[in-house]
Amino acid sequence: xxxxxxxxxxxxxxxxxxxxxxxxxxxxxxxxxxxxxxxxxxxxxxxxxxxxxxxxxxxxxxxxxxxxxxxxxxxxxxxxxxxxxxxxxxxxxxxxxxxxxxxxxxxxxxxxxxxxxxxxxxxxxxxxxxxxxxxxxxxxxxxxxxxxxxxxxxxxxxxxxxxxxxxxxxxxxxxxxxxxxxxxxxxxxxxxxxxxxxxxxxxxxxxxxxxxxxxxxxxxxxxxxxxxxxxxxxxxxxxxxxxxx
Amino acid sequence: xxxxxxxxxxxxxxxxxxxxxxxxxxxxxxxxxxxxxxxxxxxxxxxxxxxxxxxxxxxxxxxxxxxxxxxxxxxxxxxxxxxxxxxxxxxxxxxxxxxxxxxxxxxxxxxxxxxxxxxxxxxxxxxxxxxxxxxxxxxxxxxxxxxxxxxxxxxxxxxxxxxxxxxxxxxxxxxxxxxxxxxxxxxxxxxxxxxxxxxxxxxxxxxxxxxxxxxxxxxxxxxxxxxxxxxxxxxxxxxxxxxxxxxxxxxxxxxxxxxxxxxxxxxxxxxxxx
Numbered sequence: 110x111x112x113x114x115x116x117x118x119x120x121x122x123x124x125x126x127x128x129x130x131x132x133x134x135x136x137x138x139x140x141x142x143x144x145x146x147x148x149x150x151x152x153x154x155x156x157x158x159x160x161x162x163x164x165x166x167x168x169x170x171x172x173x174x175x176x177x178x179x180x181x182x183x184x185x186x187x188x189x190x191x192x193x194x195x196x197x198x199x200x201x202x203x204x205x206x207x208x209x210x211x212x213x214x215x216x217x218x219x220x221x222x223x224x225x226x227x228x229x230x231x232x233x234x235x236x237x238x239x240x241x242x243x244x245x246x247x248x249x250x251x252x253x254x255x256x257x258x259x260x261x262x263x264x265x266x267x268x269x270x271x272x273x274x275x276x277x278x279x280x281x282x283x284x285x286x287x288x289x290x291x292x293x294x295x296x297x298x299x300x301x302x303x304x305x306x307x308x309x310x311x312x313x314x315x316x317x318x319x320x321x322x323x324x325x326x327x328x329x330x331x332x333x334x335x336x337x338x339x340x341x342x343x344x345x346x347x348x349x350x351x352x353x354x
Numbered sequence: 355x356x357x358x359x360x361x362x363x364x365x366x367x368x369x370x371x372x373x374x375x376x377x378x379x380x381x382x383x384x385x386x387x388x389x390x391x392x393x394x395x396x397x398x399x400x401x402x403x404x405x406x407x408x409x410x411x412x413x414x415x416x417x418x419x420x421x422x423x424x425x426x427x428x429x430x431x432x433x434x435x436x437x438x439x440x441x442x443x444x445x446x447x448x449x450x451x452x453x454x455x456x457x458x459x460x461x462x463x464x465x466x467x468x469x470x471x472x473x474x475x476x477x478x479x480x481x482x483x484x485x486x487x488x489x490x491x492x493x494x495x496x497x498x499x500x501x502x503x504x505x506x507x508x509x510x511x512x513x514x515x516x517x518x519x520x521x522x523x524x525x526x527x528x529x530x531x532x533x534x535x536x537x538x539x540x541x542x543x544x545x546x547x548x549x550x551x552x553x554x555x556x557x558x559x560x561x562x563x564x565x566x567x568x569x570x571x572x573x574x575x576x577x578x579x580x581x582x583x584x585x586x587x588x589x590x591x592x593x594x595x596x597x598x599x600x601x602x603x604x605x606x607x608x609x610x611x612x613x614x615x616x617x618x619x620x621x622x623x624x625x626x627x628x
Contacts, residue, residue, distance in 0.1 A: 153534055174536055181534045187527030191549045191626045204545060205536040233626055 122147055123314030124161070129306075131256070134283060134290045136300035136307045138346065139353070144315020145293045149259050152291065153181050166256065177207045179257035180250030180288075184265055186242035188234040188249075194221060195230040198248045207253065214254035223285065224248045225278060240271040247282065257289045265295060272296075273331070276303055280329055297350070301342045302329060309346065311353030319349040416596040424600035432585075432604050439582040440608055442498055442570035446505020447562055447612070454510045455555070458517030462547070463539070468518070479511040483572055491577040501581070505569035509562035513555065520554025521547045553627055556620040563612035571605060582608075 122144040129135045137145040150156045151163055154170035165173035173179060180201075188197045198217040202208045221230055224244040234242055243263055250258055264272045276299060283290055294300050300307045301323055309319040323342055325333055333339055398418050404410070405417050412420065425432070457475070461468035483504060490500035524546045532542040574583025582605050589598035 155530055155533055174534065177535075179534075181531065183527045183531070185527055187525060187531055189528060189546065189549070200545070201535050204532065204541045205538075207536065235626065 122151075122158075123316040125315065125317055127308055127317055129289060129291060131289055132287055133306065134292065134304045136304035137291065137293045137310060138295070138297065138300045138307055139310025139315075139350070140312055141295070143310040143312035145310050146261050147315065149261050149291065149293055153179060153259055173257075175205075175207065177201070177205075177211075177253040177255055179259050180253065180255040182243075182246055182250045182258065182260040182263045184262045186234070186239075186246040188242055188245055190234050193231045193233050194226060194237065194245045197234070197245055198252055200249060201253050211253070213252055215252055217248070217252055220248040220252055221245070223251075223282060238271075239267050240275060243267065243275065244278070247279070251282070251286060251288070255288065257291065260290065260292045262293050262295065264299070272299070277331065279303065284328060297343050297346045298334065298339075301325075301339060301346065302334060307346060309349045309353055318353040321346060321349070413593040413595055416599055420596040421599040421603065424596040425603060428597055428600060432582075432600060435580055435582050435585045435601070436604055436608065438498070438501075438580050439567070439570050439574065439605070442501035442573065442581070443505055443566045443608065443612065445498065445502040446507075446569055447509055447559075447566040449502060450506035450509030450566065451513050451559060451562060453506070454513035454558075455517055457514050458521055458551075459543075461518050462521040472518075475511065475514055478507070483508055483569065487573050488576055490573070496577050501570050501573035501578075504573040505566040508569035509566045512561045512565075513558040516554045516558035517551055520551030523554065524550040552624050556616065556624060559616045560613060560620075563616045564609040567605060567609040567612065 125144075125148060127135075127148075137148065139145050147156065151158050152165060152170055154174040163170050166178050189200065192200065195217055198220055199213075202213050202217075218230055221227060224247050226241060226244055226248070229237065229241065234245070237245065247263070264275050267275065279290075280303065282288075290304075292300075292303060304323055307321045307323060308317050309321070310316065311318045321342065325336075325338060325342070401415075402418050405415060416424075457471070461472065486507065487500070487504055490503050494500040494503060528546045528550075529542065532546055537545065570581070571583040571586070574581035575587050578584050582601050585601045586598060586605075589595070589601065
């Protein structure tokens with residue numbers, strides 16, 4: 110993947126090989142500008158690769174996009190301010206060829222309940238806190254029943270208390286839906302706590318330097334953060350990130 | 355240097371605790387109206403006193419009471435001349451805004467078109483309206499057409515500029531989302547770009563609501579024998595200053611009414627900004 114810039118082409122991503130199994134929770138971690146978000150956008154068919162192949166569920170990303178194989182959660186919720194929470198969640202059902210041909214596997218109001226926003230269906234985005242807005246955007250990503258959830262630093266803009274809370278909620282949603290999750294983050298503890306596997310990225314050109322399997326008991330409990338195993342994983346990742354600089 | 359920095363620090367420090375504006379409830383609205391009305395009353399009183407003290411003749415500046423009398427006595431004539439001005443302003447407002455909105459939509463979807471025509475629009479804007487008015491009368495005759503054209507021309511530019519900006523103000527993440535959802539260009543427009551542009555459109559239309567009246571008025575200065583613009587020119591030449599002032603009051607009231615209508619429409623349609 111090469112980006113054309115004013116100063117000439119910049120390779121944003123080098124060779125990246127990464128296999129994510131069905132139902133897995135994979136975290137991508139690395140410094141800013143290492144290409145993790147670019148990779149997520151290549152998988153989502155928002156960007157096209159200049160070379161190499163990407164397969165999503167055995168086909169090209171464009172097919173997966175048209176078939177709504179994945180839902181995308183952005184760093185900032187990206188809600189439409191003129192639509193209330195419920196209307197934002199049902200947006201994917203109203204637009205695109207898929208939306209017109211398929212019946213949603215989920216009811217939008219049931220999804221709002223799943224993300225813990227029962228009773229906020231008719232609240233507008235500006236009446237919701239940052240954490241609540243991000244919950245709405247997760248419900249929106251799930252409404253078409255995707256098999257994959259792509260999340261681009263979804264909790265990066267939130268305070269730590271809200272973040273911890275939403276991590277817990279995300280694990281619950283993951284267990285309830287069985288979705289494959291690819292989760293981009295800056296936070297080492299977040300990556301260790303949430304995922305089965307962590308891919309460590311290095312910048313210029315973006316590449317995976319290490320892959321760490323996280324064998325912590327599932328379902329995770331916040332208490333696991335105080336265990337020595339958790340500390341060993343975060344220390345190992347910190348070393349891997351320092352080495353990749 | 356140090357003094358500047360300190361002054362800046364004080365300014366920002368003072369600005370922060372002011373916080374978001376409170377929403378006007380019924381009582382607040384009344385208080386907001388009361389204050390400007392009081393100022394207007396004071397100004398009229400000062401005007402009346404100044405005329406008496408300085409002994410200004412009535413054909414230069416009429417007394418407020420004389421203007422009030424003219425408004426009442428000549429109401430039939432004022433109304434008769436207000437109707438064409440209102441129609442021309444409304445027609446020009448509608449035409450100017452529609453063309454501007456269509457142009458902005460075309461510009462946003464076709465950059466070549468924007469690069470080719472935007473400078474032309476700016477150039478047209480710099481032409482003095484007062485000079486264009488007679489040309490339009492020559493081309494379009496004495497009917498409503500040249501007046502509507504002038505009013506449209508004067509409203510066109512602010513709406514075009516604001517609308518282009520508004521359509522491009524759409525949240526990049528929302529646009530990316532529409533791509534992920536495989537939405538068509540039309541859907542992206544309808545669901546994201548158009549609603550994003552509405553606050554911009556309304557601030558342009560608030561400007562246009564008053565300037566369209568101005569455009570119609572200027573167009574009525576020549577080649578016509580009806581309308582408030584005509585009445586203003588006629589009474590100026592005849593030194594009927596009381597009626598002249600009355601015509602100005604009516605014109606101003608029309609412009610205010612348009613402004614108010616646009617504001618109400620905005621209040622109804624752009625609820626999420628409140």
